[in-house]
Amino acid sequence: MILILDKNISTEKFDIIIEEINKAGANYSKSNNEDFITLELIGIRSDFDVRKFKVLDGVIDAIRISEPYKLASRRYKSQKTIIEINDVKIGSDEIIVIAGPCSVESEEQIHSLAKKVKATGAKILRGGAFKPRTSPYSFQGLGEDGLRFLRQAADENNLLTVTEIIDSAQFDLIEKYTDIFQVGSRNMYNYPLLKVLSKTSKPVLLKRGMSATIDEWLMSAEYLLSGGNTNVILCERGIRTFENNSRFTFDISAINTIQEKSHLPVCSDPSHATGFRDKVIPMARAAVAANTDLLMIEVHDDPSNALSDGPQAITSNQFEFLMNQLKQIAQVIGRRIG
Ligand code: PEP
Ligand code: MN
Numbered sequence: 001m002i003l004i005l006d007k008n009i010s011t012e013k014f015d016i017i018i019e020e021i022n023k024a025g026a027n028y029s030k031s032n033n034e035d036f037i038t039l040e041l042i043g044i045r046s047d048f049d050v051r052k053f054k055v056l057d058g059v060i061d062a063i064r065i066s067e068p069y070k071l072a073s074r075r076y077k078s079q080k081t082i083i084e085i086n087d088v089k090i091g092s093d094e095i096i097v098i099a100g101p102c103s104v105e106s107e108e109q110i111h112s113l114a115k116k117v118k119a120t121g122a123k124i125l126r127g128g129a130f131k132p133r134t135s136p137y138s139f140q141g142l143g144e145d146g147l148r149f150l151r152q153a154a155d156e157n158n159l160l161t162v163t164e165i166i167d168s169a170q171f172d173l174i175e176k177y178t179d180i181f182q183v184g185s186r187n188m189y190n191y192p193l194l195k196v197l198s199k200t201s202k203p204v205l206l207k208r209g210m211s212a213t214i215d216e217w218l219m220s221a222e223y224l225l226s227g228g229n230t231n232v233i234l235c236e237r238g239i240r241t242f243e244n245n246s247r248f249t250f251d252i253s254a255i256n257t258i259q260e261k262s263h264l265p266v267c268s269d270p271s272h273a274t275g276f277r278d279k280v281i282p283m284a285r286a287a288v289a290a291n292t293d294l295l296m297i298e299v300h301d302d303p304s305n306a307l308s309d310g311p312q313a314i315t316s317n318q319f320e321f322l323m324n325q326l327k328q329i330a331q332v333i334g335r336r337i338g
Contacts, residue, residue, distance in 0.1 A: 001026075001044045001053075002063045002076055005037040009058035017056055024048060036060060040070060067261070069218045071225035072232070077263045083203050083231045085160055085179055088123050090203070090233060091265035091293050095330050095337045098162055098267070098296040099319060100126035102309035103139060104146035107153075113299055114153035116316035120323040121338025124180065125150065125159040126296060131308055132166050132186050139307040147177040154179075162205055168196040175200065185210045185237055185272070188220050198227020205233045205267060205296075210240045210248060214257050221264060233265050233294065234258055238273030247275020247312070250283050255290045267294035271312045277303070280314055281322050288329045288337075295326070 003017065017039070021028050026043040044064075053062035067073050083090040090096050099117040104110050104127035114125050129146030131139065142149070147163060154161045162180040165171065166187060174181065180203045187193055188209035197204050204224055208217045217234065224232045236255060238248025250273035258266040268290075270283035280297065287295055300306045300313035314322065323337065330337045 001041040001048075001050070002065060002070060003028075003039040003041065003053055003059055004061040004063070005039065006058045006060060007032070007036050009037065013056070013058040017053070017059065020052060020056060024052075038076075067218070068215065069222040069262075071230075072218045072221040072262050072264060074261055074263050079263060081230065081232075081263045081265060083233065083265065085203065088160055093335050095288060095292060095326075095335050096124060096294045097122045097323070097326075097337060098124040098126050098294060099299050100150075101300045101306065102271075102298050102313065103128045103131055103307050104142055104150050105307050107149045109301075110149045110153040111156065113301065113316065114157045114159060116301075117299055117319060118157040118159055120320045121327070122323075123160060123338075124162055124294075125154045125157070126162050126182075126298075128164050128182075128308070129174075130164060130166050130170060132164070132184050133308065144173060147174060151177045165193070165197070168193045171196055171200075175202065179203070180205055180233075182235075183207060183220075188212055188217060191220075191223055194220060194223035195227055198224045198229045200229060201231060202229075203231035203233060204229060205235050207235045207237045207269070207272075208239065208251075208254070210238065212239070214254055214261070218258075218262060221262070233267050234262070235267040235269055235294075235296065236273070237269040238275075246273070246279055248273050250274055250286075252283075252286055252290050255287065255292050259291065265293040267296055268292040269296040271296065271298040271309070271314075275312050277312055277314050277318075280312060281318065284322055285325060285329055288326050288335075289333065291333060291335070297322070 026041045028039045099122040127150045129141045131141040160179040164182040182205045185207045241249040268287035298313045303310040303313040327337045
């Protein structure tokens with residue numbers, strides 16, 4: 001249960017509320033926000049009469065939370081979370097586009113792509129420096145060189161960066177270079193990693209585990225939020241089903257489900273969700289029409305020689321064509337891009 005209290009509540013009234021919590025045999029944790037104080041109650045019996053709290057002076061609302069997640073829930077925070085990084089507002093009317101290669105492969109490659117995606121309206125440059133590859137023999141990323149190239153290419157083009165962290169031991173290194181941490185699908189259940197990331201205020205783009213339900217995914221977000229990091233973006237990247245014509249199955253209705261259940265911004269990644277470039281373009285259009293808050297697209301100008309995920313990368317020319325279509329679709333639903 002969550003109690004929302006008047007932020008100017010007197011000590012006497014506050015103590016009466018605490019007494020009632022003790023009587024109910026529950027514990028609480030307190031957090032202050034600009035507009036009110038919230039007490040999260042742990043250990044309230046399911047048959048407890050909520051009105052006992054509602055009638056107390058200084059209590060604005062008492063909300064029974066039936067979902068296992070609390071801080072990620074819309075019932076806890078009805079207003080959508082907007083994450084501001086420099087002049088980029090994630091979760092606002094503008095749909096934010098993240099673009100770039102799967103992996104940073106060279107200084108030249110990332111600089112050239114950064115310039116091209118910036119010119120067509122992307123706001124965030126992506127590129128992996130530490131790659132979680134299915135095969136240990138596949139390219140594992142350039143490591144710190146990759147982070148440095150990504151940062152320089154982004155700075156030169158006034159872009160933000162997102163890159164994946166696969167091990168908590170990399171935290172200090174990656175934190176030096178990136179604006180946003182990506183937690184990949186394979187690490188959505190890596191709770192020790194999430195706990196480390198909950199202690200930074202830098203945003204975390206949390207990808208959906210490929211076999212995770214939406215509620216499990218929101219529980220992973222809860223790890224970040226409960227540790228103090230409120231800057232969480234949820235990213236739908238496809239789930240594993242029996243269908244094998246695409247690499248994964250893009251769960252497009254997850255966009256809407258997240259927006260109903262949570263106040264956190266939602267990103268769509270049709271590149272990993274489909275795995276094939278001819279499917280990326282229509283699914284990107286569909287994600288925008290479905291009201292996604294961000295879109296992540298893998299772009300590569302020599303996809304047949306890409307060191308990872310070449311088959312799903314679109315070229316920068318295709319990206320430009322796509323962005324023109326997306327801008328029109330966004331307008332139809334009262335949003336904008338670029
Ligand atoms: C990626 O973004 O390159 C990636 C590895 O994604 P995912 O974790 O969704 O597979
Ligand atoms: Mn990739």
